Amino acid sequence: xxxxxxxxTLTIMVGGPPEAFDLARPMLAAIxxxxxxxxxTGAGHAVKALNNLMSAAHLIVSSxxxxxxxxxxxxxxxMLDIINGSSGRSGSTENKWPNYVLTEKFDxxxxxxxxxxxxxxxxxxxxxxxxxxxVSEAALAAWEAALGELxxxxxxxxxxxxxxxx
Numbered sequence: 402x403x404x405x406x407x408x409x410t411l412t413i414m415v416g417g418p419p420e421a422f423d424l425a426r427p428m429l430a431a432i433x434x435x436x437x438x439x440x441x442t443g444a445g446h447a448v449k450a451l452n453n454l455m456s457a458a459h460l461i462v463s464s465x466x467x468x469x470x471x472x473x474x475x476x477x478x479x480m481l482d483i484i485n486g487s488s489g490r491s492g493s494t495e496n497k498w499p500n501y502v503l504t505e506k507f508d509x510x511x512x513x514x515x516x517x518x519x520x521x522x523x524x525x526x527x528x529x530x531x532x533x534x535x536v537s538e539a540a541l542a543a544w545e546a547a548l549g550e551l552x553x554x555x556x557x558x559x560x561x562x563x564x565x566x567x
Contacts (some may be wrong), residue, residue, distance in 0.1 A: 403510030410434045414452075416444030447526055454523035457516050457557070458540040459491040463563040467498060477503060501558040513560065515554035517544050 405411040415422050422438045426484035429436045439445045466489075470480045477498070484494050501509045520541045527534040547563045 403561065406432055414439045414445040414448045416446060416448075417442050446522075450519045450522040450528055451526060453519035454537055454540070455558075456492060457520050457544055458536065460493040460497055461540055461543055461560055461564070462559070463489075463491060463493040463498060464502070464564050467494075467502075468561070468565050480481050490555060497558050498561070501556070502561045505560065505562075507556045507558045509556055509558045511557050512553060513544070513548050513551055513555050513557045515558040517541070520544060 409432055412435040413429050413433035414437050415425065415429065415434055416439050418441075419438065426436050439448045448486075467477050467480055471477050481494055481498055483510065484490055497509060501507055520537075522535050524534060524541055526532075527537055547560050551559055
């Protein structure tokens, strides 16, 4: 995301001929600590969309669980400490919840509109490849519902606040 670009720590996924990748790699290394050749033309874009689908699904299910825990009487910070040392951890529990949701900053730097766009692209890949997509479709439906009620430029971490109001 934005903070990774500023810090030069992005993972950059590139698609295209190996020769073009080799030519572009030094320039891309200036903004990313991991520059990876994903495959042929379009592969980098596909990996980005599929990664964002997974990230969105992680964030929404993490948010549902943490909100349920808080309503049950658990401290979300304690829950995160436990979860992040357990099998439920993800980028959402290790970064987004502690840094953007619990702090109520909701400013991770990626809009809900862009997240939904990437999720739709990833779902298109799943459909085109004949991959079962029941969970992906459910996650997209929830994000589209949130997008229908939130401004398109709202930060994607706002999904947690939207869920909490539901």
